[in-house]
Each structure stands twice: as C-alpha cells, then as structure tokens.
Amino acid sequence: MTEDVRAEDGGSPAADAEAVLPLPLEFEALYVATQEAFHHYALFYLGTNDPAEDAVHRAYLEILNHWNALLEESNLQQQAWAILRRVVMSQALMGFRRKLALLRSDVGLYKAICSLPPRQFDAIVLRHVLDCDTKKISWYMGVSTSTVDYHCRKAKERLHRAVSTHLKTEGDHT
Numbered sequence: 001m002t003e004d005v006r007a008e009d010g011g012s013p014a015a016d017a018e019a020v021l022p023l024p025l026e027f028e029a030l031y032v033a034t035q036e037a038f039h040h041y042a043l044f045y046l047g048t049n050d051p052a053e054d055a056v057h058r059a060y061l062e063i064l065n066h067w068n069a070l071l072e073e074s075n076l077q078q079q080a081w082a083i084l085r086r087v088v089m090s091q092a093l094m095g096f097r098r099k100l101a102l103l104r105s106d107v108g109l110y111k112a113i114c115s116l117p118p119r120q121f122d123a124i125v126l127r128h129v130l131d132c133d134t135k136k137i138s139w140y141m142g143v144s145t146s147t148v149d150y151h152c153r154k155a156k157e158r159l160h161r162a163v164s165t166h167l168k169t170e171g172d173h174t
Contacts (some may be wrong), residue, residue, distance in 0.1 A: 001121060027067055030080060042088050051091055061089040089140050093122050096129075112162035120155035123148050 038059065042052035062083050063070065073079045101114045116124065122141060126132040127148075138145045 038084050045088050055088045055091040059084040112159050116155050120151045122156040123151035127152055
C-alpha cells in the first residue's frame with residue numbers, strides 16, 4: 001500500500017531515503033574522487049571483488065560517521081586513506097582467522113590462535129605472521145604501542161596455556 005501511494009504521488013523509496021539522510025556534497029565529491037582507487041586497493045589486498053566491495057563500503061560508512069571531525073583535519077584525503085587501510089587490514093585479518101580455523105595442528109595451535117579475543121588475535125597475527133613492528137600495529141589497531149605489547153603478552157600467555165594443556169592431554173593418552 002505504501003508503494004502504491006508513493007507511485008500515485010510520483011515519489012519513490014529512493015527519493016524518500018535521500019530526504020532522510022542527505023549526504024554532504026563534499027563527501028559525495030570525495031567518494032567520486034576516491035572510489036575507484038579505494039576499490040583497486042581493497043581488491044589488491046583482499047583478492048576478490050565481494051570482500052573488496054564490502055571493505056570499501058565499510059570504509060565510506062566510517063568516513064561518513066566521522067565526517068565533521070575529518071573536515072577539521074589538514075589533509076582529509078590522507079585521513080580517508082588511513083581509514084580505508086585500517087578497514088582493509090581488519091577485513092584481511094577476519095579472513096585469515098576463518099582460513100586458520102580450517103587448518104589442522106597436532107598441538108592445537110591454530111585452534112588456540114582462532115580462540116583469542118579479536119584484539120589479541122590481531123596483535124599476534126600482525127606481529128608474528130605479518131612481521132609488523134609495534135608502531136605499525138598500534139596505528140592499524142588505533143591503540144598505543146604499550147597496548148599492543150599488552151595484547152601480545154596476554155595472547156602469548158593464552159596460547160602457552162592452551163598448547164601446553166593440549167600437549168599434557170595428548171601425553172596422558174599415550
């Protein structure tokens with residue numbers, strides 16, 4: 001019934017959506033100027049189109065959510081790229097977690113890594129799998145370097161307990 005009324009009035013659901021949330025003209029200009037490059041960047045790192053499109057969409061939503069603060073930055077485009085890089089890295093880490101969960105390990109290491117809380121997982125993978133330094137990890141995660149060190153330390157403690165428990169259990173069976 002609602003669609004019939006809109007059709008009679010000449011309105012459309014898309015027009016109604018625009019009335020609810022008009023996008024700032026400057027945001028639309030940034031989108032037009034960066035969308036293709038953002039997509040190429042995400043596609044390069046994520047490998048397939050659907051995850052790349054999802055990451056770019058999430059990045060633009062984050063940019064829009066922080067739009068007023070970003071307008072106060074000295075280099076809006078640099079800040080937009082920083083948001084995109086963080087979102088792409090986050091998406092890549094989520095994909096890595098899913099793939100890691102499919103691997104088998106005799107000592108239960110992969111299962112233990114996958115069971116880490118998200119920040120601990122990200123810190124461990126960035127540091128020990130992707131070989132990123134603490135400063136770069138802190139930038140990606142949006143936390144201080146001491147917080148990165150804390151997450152890595154706590155993750156190592158959890159992994160040590162999980163793997164040593166698994167080894168003790170395996171040792172009991174033999």
